Amino acid sequence: MEQEATYRGTVYPWHCDHVGHMNIMWYVGKFDEANWNLFARLGLTPSYLRISGRGMAAVQQNISYRRELLAGDIVEIRSHLLEVGDKSIRFRHDLTNAETGELAATCEIIGVHMDRSQRKSVPFEAVIRELALRHLVEPVEA
Template sequence: MDEALLTYRGVVYPWQCDHMGHMNVMWYTGKFDEASWALFAHLGLAPATLRESGRGMVAADQHTQYSSELVAGDLVSIHTCVLAVGSKSIRFRHEMRREPEGSVAAVSTLVGVHIDTRLRQSLPLPARVRELAEPLMDCEALR
């Protein structure tokens, strides 16, 4: 796979900026969260599917590195690679880019865990998730 999965495309709005005029960290996190849900849907773990089956995905770990500041009016995209699929968890990496030039603004690496929402216990991921994730493990550009 030459290119990572496009999981988000949007813009930085003025109300997302802090007193220094840069997008506040809470909005980076929010956009990465939206990208995570796009990834999960791509892997067959859409919110409706999870709700109907009494399952969920929870964030167990997240590390974000900020490379350059974003300001109001900047167009952004997030591209995602899967780094590893365990029996109950998936580790993935988001790269937020300023468009159209594609410069990296931030990178976030996360671990999501598959759970039973009633018992609040981790559960094995469906086999289909691994099948759908495998092609996303070849995007070397995000490693």
């Protein structure tokens, strides 16, 4: 399923390292910003998280770097929900150079839904799980 972008931005000169390309810390930051836009689409909005006392925690993150990004490049991230469990989701971000369309990096993450006060994982509410299932790359019947 084609998704709308979850992040759009620019590579600024201060994002670049001594080699002249965007440093890895900025890839992680841009992927993190995409996380929150993806979560909001799944009903895990800032309001929901604040009011319910819930949160999301990354427990695994794997990044593959494909092409370098340089100062001035316009970037876009599209996110794909790959799996929905009772308490966790697995998703992938594709970071592309918006001008050339080239894939610059991918990031696959497993995130766990948690109770912030108890500091432990908890199941997603049914309404959120149902919404998430509709966003799967290959949707399953709920």
